[in-house]
Amino acid sequence: MSPAPRRPFFCGNWKLNGSLAESVALATDVRNGVATLRGVDVVVAPSFTALHAVAKRLESESAGPVGVAAQNCHWEDKGAFTGEVSASQLADVGCKYVILGHSERRQLFGELDAGVNLKARAALRAGLAPIICVGETLAERDAGETLGRVQAQLEAAVADVSEADLARCLIAYEPVWAIGTGRTATPGQAQEVHAFIRARLAARHPGLAASLRILYGGSVKPDNVRALMAEVDVDGGLVGGASLKAESFVRMVKEGS
Ligand code: PGA
Secondary structure: OOOOOOOOEEEEEOOOOOOHHHHHHHHHHHHHHHOOOOOOEEEEEOOHHHHHHHHHHHHHOOOOOEEEEEOOOEOOOOOOOOOOOEHHHHHHOOOOEEEEOOHHHHHHHOOOHHHHHHHHHHHHHOOOEEEEEEOOOHHHHHOOOHHHHHHHHHHHHOOOOOHHHHOOOEEEEOOHHHOOOOOOOOHHHHHHHHHHHHHHHHHHOOOOHHHOOEEEEOOOOOOOHHHHHOOOOOOEEEEOHHHOOHHHHHHHHHHHO
16 A cells, blocks of 8 residues: 655744734745645744734635644633633634644743643644644753654653544654754654654554654755655654745745645
8 A cells, every 4th residue: 555645744933933013924925935836735833922813814815825823722721721822712713733842842831741742632622733743852862862752752742642633633853952053853864753753653553654744843944855855754844943034934845845
């Protein structure tokens, strides 16, 4: 049986950047830049404050479907959780995706594997597709713990997620040492971990793993995306710095798809 074709998927993670006007302008430029492309999924992830306006802008004009992702969510639907935003609120303002377990959340805000799992399940209940991030630190890589760390993060994140729900998830492999550092994993390093992730998923869900999309993240740029995408298990990118200018993000999507 030949593997299911996997449509390339690129998500620009804008992190803590952009006023409302800047975010809407960037989303508009991205949408215009990719309007003629077919066979690729393009998503932007603005700050919470710009999600509604960006989603409105992207849905209200006809050219090219660019999706909207949030960068985090809470695991409860409602209640006394000051400062949190629920997955159903994100769906309500037009999000289709949510990035979960990003290494900055894990490292700077103490997010744990169990919380990522709760958030992923909440996102799925709300109809969002989680983009679940996993990846090792430099110390873990140097200690030969890369695959063990990735396996632990992955298995915790998708615990108690049904096969039908898992089919809606995306996994992003983001080596922490490559994020925002300009130091990209080599295509071979990325492929090794992507193949491992797919094999772990296949062990639990043999019928599904071939169609799940596994993104690479960590200093993806227009000039290295093609080599990464040439690897058989690399299906797209989660892109930080290079997504903050429409020109470089669009060029990267074109190079990579
Ligand atoms: P970067 O960030 O592309 O700036 O390395 C990627 C990410 O954090 O998702």
